[in-house]
Amino acid sequence: MKQLFSIAFFFLFSLSWAQVKSPEEYLGHQVGAKITPHWKLLEYYKYVASQVPDKIKFEQYGTSVEGRPLYAFFISSEKNIARLEEIRLNNLRLAKLTEGDPTLSDMPAIVWMSNNVHGNETSSAEASMMTLYQLVNPNNAKTKAALANTLIVIDPCLNPDGTERYNNWQNGVLGTQFYPDLYAREHQEPWPGGRINHYYFDLNRDWAWQTQVESEQRLALYNKWLPHIHVDFHEQGVNSPYYFPPAAEPFHEVITPWQREFQGTIGKHNAQYFDQQGWLYFTKERFDLFYPSYGDTYPIYSGAIGMTYEKAGNGSAGLGIYTSDKDTLTLVDRALQHHASGLNVVEVVSGHADKVVAEFKKFHTDAVEGRLSSYHSYILKYEPKHELKIRALLQLLDKNKIQYYSASGAVKGLDYFSKRNESYTIKNRDVVIPGNQSKAALVRVLFEPEAKLTDSVTYDITAWSLPYVYGVPALASTGKVAKSADYKLPTVSNTVIDGFGYAFKWNGFASAQLLAALLKEKVSVKTSEIAFKLNGEEFPSGSVILMAGANKNIDFKKIVKQQADKFAVTLHPINSGIVDGAKDLGSSDVKSVKAPKVMMLAGEEQRALNVGEVWHYFDRQLEYPIVLVNPKNISRVKWDEIDVFIMPTGNYSFLKEKAQSEAFANWIRGGGKVIAIGNAVNQVSSQGWSNIKAVKQDSVAKAKESPLRAYADRERDALKEYTAGAIYKVDFDKTHPLFFGTDNYFTLKESANLFQYFTDNKGWNVGYIKENSLMSGFVGQNLSKQMKNGLVFGTESVGAGTVIYLVDNVLFRNFWESGKLLMANAVFLVN
Ligand SMILES: [Zn+2]
Structure with a gap:
């Protein structure tokens, strides 16, 4: 027996010498029989690359939050790999992003495969090892032929931090065999789960916004390449079969006939293969193409065929699990199916490579010639008070390779805020974003005042038009506006001189970032609740005053200059405590801002995505400390040390426990500040000390409907009561600190949640929705009637404390720019 084993071993060993080891040989087990750790996944990729260096090149394009490397592997024929940079540049010429004439002959189709954007959907990374191996296996005639006219880019793992959170847990609870019973602990993934990244963000909602470092670094590489095909591998619930394209309605209307058609071509080919294997699947359902920040839509709006593939699985599936029809779904099978889909895509694309390249070129030719635009120009109206918001918006455009410029002349167009057509003369610092450019489709989707859905069943928000998100006045014009010059706002470099002190204006999130930085540096800071004038300059309410005399113990000038320059905030010197017009700097309306200690609960009771939004906002955007406490440990909190x-x-179950809720109420009465967001407002409203009350939903509209309805219409009927997320104009009290620095606010309403106005001086009605306030997005007809005359942002005093109610999420996915200032106001300025 021993001898036999040695002979067999020698045979295998010598075979391995002759060719690259398959993942099975390399790992020592069938792919999917165990969970491959991230380091080992990369080790296999690098091993294969080292064996066939003429066919594979790779680069580290970034690092995750927790320090894990992010890689892209480029696989093609020796000939293509030798001229990789030439292919890339030629492709950018096809995309009209670089000057020069592109060549169509000898241009390979570029297929990009993304794995594990959701870290606990682990079968795609496992499958990708088999795909990599088959792509370079000289005995595979199909892939060998495909590499001649196809360049494949594989990102083995987009979300290594989430992946390793899942892998470490899963490998830690597995023994020598798996147990397929759903109730076994290996199927009960602990909070917060591996789907999301370090800051609990869903990276498959972040492509356009790039708030997360993984997305930002990946998109920098992606936009350097702009592949023709993008495949995003996922997993869905364990009882679903396999999903592949074509996608479901609604499609955004900018999606071209070719993009629809080729999804169908790829889908048909995949269906044939799945039929042969007897594998179940569905298409055209559930996964729509609308919201621009997914791994299918973003590539589509950038000219590619973007596609989502979903195998049954995800966090609960483990190595094997019983499905409802008593089958056992194994990781081995999940990986095999994704592997099959990956190879199918390569085969179909290779079979149509010339057409794929030609259509990519056509998309971008149409784009620059204005055939993908609805409006041909978007104009951001510059005013000094909007400069910080415009700077933030330009950063987003830069990340997405969207072009903009300066121009002059008269235009007609639709004003976003008034929704009226107007004539307008373009001014010196206005920004013009042409609708006709390489990224025309993305520009249209991000800027269109009202995006048109071909169908209204979508499971994500339906409005994100950037002038509303940033609160920047803008105009959408069907006229073309020619470029007069590159657009550039001057770099801010403050001159600091000895004197009384400095003031800076409060008019954007950057003002709040500067305030937070100064507080961290122990700078003594004051803010004025009323507007004032200094040397002819107007300072709006909330503006910050820094007195030299109060900051003698620190390197005041150096700190103030460094931080103000960093956030591009202009410092204005103050010569004396006397100001023109309003009250002087010694007035009681000028208040010291203390550095508050901020706390939040983060644990199984909370929704990880929402915890993540607040955590990332403080840690990486405001760059201000926040203590996260597990709800289990709330009795240990030293409330007297907490300010906010x-x-x-x-879910806040401590509100239902007598001792804990009393300690909490006493802390508020003693001067504590609560900021309740979303459904936390509803929970707080049930406390005895709270005076806020939800608006009762109107049942009249519903009752008037005919009781006779068709069963098949049930999904569409439900829509009448539904919004996935639409933009409403908020009317607000400009004198209240919650809205300092804001002159327009548009809120994302994700539900019908509205509250009654405070009466009898019980609280402040700060932000509210009046009638006809819907600006953009889909709202069901019944719900739409109810969405009026209600409070969305309010405050009330409880003893010496303050409760701030933010009924709508102001930090949505951390890209709702104007909401970030609102949150900073709540933390630092509202008292
Ligand atoms: Zn997924």
């Missing part, structure tokens, strides 16, 4: 308690959407 933030309650994102989640």
Whole structure:
């Protein structure tokens, strides 16, 4: 027996010498029989690359939050790999992003495969090892032929931090065999789960916004390449079969006939293969193409065929699990199916490579010639008070390779805020974003005042038009506006001189970032609740005053200059405590801002995505400390040390416990500040000390409907009561600190949640929705009637404390720019 084993071993060993080891040989087990750790996944990729260096090149394009490397592997024929940079540049010429004439002959189709954007959907990374191996296996005639006219880019793992959170847990609870019973602990993934990244963000909602470093670094590489095909591998619930394209309605209307058609071509080919294997699947359902920040839509709006593939699985599936029809779904099978889909895509694309390249070129030719635009120009109206918001918006455009410029002349167009057509003369610092450019489709989707859905069943928000998100006045014009010059706002470099001190204006999130930085540096800071004038300059309410005399113990000038320059905030010198017009700097309306200690609960009761929004906002955007406490440990909190308690959407069971809720109420009465967001407002409203009350939903509209309805219409009927997320104009009290620095606010309403106005001086009605306030997005007809005359942002005093109610999420996916200032106001300025 021993001898036999040695002979067999020698045979295998010598075979391995002759060719690259398959993942099975390399790992020592069938792919999917165990979970491959991230380091080992990369080790296999690098091993294969080292064996066939003429066919594979790779680069580290970034690092995850927790320090894990992010890689892209480029696989093609020796000939293509030798001229990789030439292919890339030629492709950018096809995409009209670089000057020069592109060549169509000898241009390979570029297929990009993304794995594990959701870290606990682990079968795609496992499958990708088999795909990599088959792509370079000289005995595979199909892939060998495909590499001649196809360049494949594989990102083995987009979300290594989430992946390793899942892998470490899963490998830690597995023994020598798996147990397929759903109730076994290996199927009960602990909070917050591996789907999301370090800051609990869903990276498959972040492509356009790039708030997360993984997305930002990946998109920098992606936009350097702009592949023709993008495949995004996922997993869905364990009882679903396999999903592949074509996608479901609604499609955004900018999606071209070719993009629809080729999804169908690829889908048909995949269906044939799945039929042969007897594998079940569905298409055209559930996964729509509308919201621009997915791994299918973003590539589509950038000219590619973007596609989502979903195998049954995800966090609960483990190595094997019983499905409802008593089958056992194994990781081995999940990986095999994704592997099959991956190879199918390569085969179909290779079979149509010339057409794929030609259509990519056509998309971008149409784009620059204005055939993909609805409006041909978007104009951001510059005013000094909007400069910080415009700077933030330009950063987003830069990340997405969207072009903009300066121009002059008269235009007609639709004003976003008034929704009226107007004539307008373009001014010196206005920004013009041409609708006709390489990224025309993306520009249209991000800027269109009202996006048109071909169908209204979508499971994500339906409005994100950037002038509303940033609160920047803008115009959408069907006229073309020619470029007069590159657009550039001057770099801010403050001159600091000895004197009384400095003031800076409060008019954007950057003002709040500067305030947070100064507080961290122990700078003594004051803010004025009323507007004032200094040397002819107007300072709006909330503006910050820094007195030299109060900051003698620190390197005041150096700190102030460094930080103000960093955030591009202009410092204005103050010569004396006397100001023109309003009250002087010694007035009681000028208040010291203390550095508050901020806390939030983060644990199984909370919704990880919402905890993540607040955590990332403080840690990486405001760059201000926040203590995260597990709800289990709330009895250990030293409330007298806490100044601000933030309650994102989640469940707060301590409010129902007598001792804990009393300690909490006493803390508020003693001067504590609560910021309740989303459904936390509803929970707080049930406390005895709270005076806020939800608006009762109107049942009249519903009752008037005919009781006779068709069963098949049930999904569409339900829509009448539904919004996935639409933009409403908020009317607000400009004198209240919650809205300092804001002159337009548009809120994302994800539900019908509205509250009654405070009466009898019980609280402040700060932001509210009046009638006809819907600006953009889909709202069901019944719900739409109810969405009026209600409070969305309010405050009330409880003893010496303050409760701030943010009924709508102001930090949505951390890209709702104007909401970030609102949150900073709540933390620092509202008292
Ligand atoms: Zn997924």
